[in-house]
Amino acid sequence: MQLIKSDINLDFVGKRKIAVVLSLVLLVIGGVSLIMNGGPAYGIDFAGGTLIQARITVDTDATAIKEALSGLDLGSVVVQTFGDEDNEFLIRVQNSSEELKGLTEGITTALNAAYPEGAVEIRRAEMVGPQVGKDLREKGLMAILYAMIGILVYITWRFEFRFAVGAVIALIHDVGITLGAFSLFGKEIDLPIIAAFLAIIGYSARLVFRQLSTRASMKPCPGPF
Numbered sequence: 001m002q003l004i005k006s007d008i009n010l011d012f013v014g015k016r017k018i019a020v021v022l023s024l025v026l027l028v029i030g031g032v033s034l035i036m037n038g039g040p041a042y043g044i045d046f047a048g049g050t051l052i053q054a055r056i057t058v059d060t061d062a063t064a065i066k067e068a069l070s071g072l073d074l075g076s077v078v079v080q081t082f083g084d085e086d087n088e089f090l091i092r093v094q095n096s097s098e099e100l101k102g103l104t105e106g107i108t109t110a111l112n113a114a115y116p117e118g119a120v121e122i123r124r125a126e127m128v129g130p131q132v133g134k135d136l137r138e139k140g141l142m143a144i145l146y147a148m149i150g151i152l153v154y155i156t157w158r159f160e161f162r163f164a165v166g167a168v169i170a171l172i173h174d175v176g177i178t179l180g181a182f183s184l185f186g187k188e189i190d191l192p193i194i195a196a197f198l199a200i201i202g203y204s205a206r207l208v209f210r211q212l213s214t215r216a217s218m219k220p221c222p223g224p225f
Helices: 013-036 062-068 100-114 130-158 161-184 191-218
Strands: 049-056 077-081 088-094 120-128
Touching: 013 161, 049 100, 062 077, 062 088, 062 100, 088 100, 100 120, 130 161, 130 191, 161 191
Parallel strands: none
Antiparallel strands: 049 088, 049 120, 077 088
């Protein structure tokens, strides 16, 4: 099944003004959303919180677990499967002012009330302090910064500095629009999202390399003819 024909010819350069206006509009909307929300919504990895690993021996899913915990004042709750087993989950709780022991007991009580007796086993409970979250946030931002610096240096060495600057601006554009979309739709930024940002930078840089390589290969060789 071929969705895009091999001989398709789209005038991307001719539509560049429309693309520039659309990009600016998206960046402005994302920037306004970030300002109004006081910055990105950081997840537990960056803002601190509590991590609980639970094993539930009956059929269930993340949605049912979140509903079982909805009666507790836990703030933001993220539930996801853990490992290869379908009945093991990680429960991430943010903005909790309770002690770890009391919080674990409250979650255990709520889960025991929602599932049969003996079906819930709490295997691990630990807290991520605000300072640890701050360190992770700084390291995540530095990872993105180092990736862009590396791309800047490589393109400057491989092609020209002006191409490198343009490439980095394009990467900032891609990450900026994505970050604005996360802010606009109220999505949290955590470590997997940082990895996704790095993937965006990598794929965007790959497209830039391909375009620059094509441009270099089409450049006429100097000579008398």
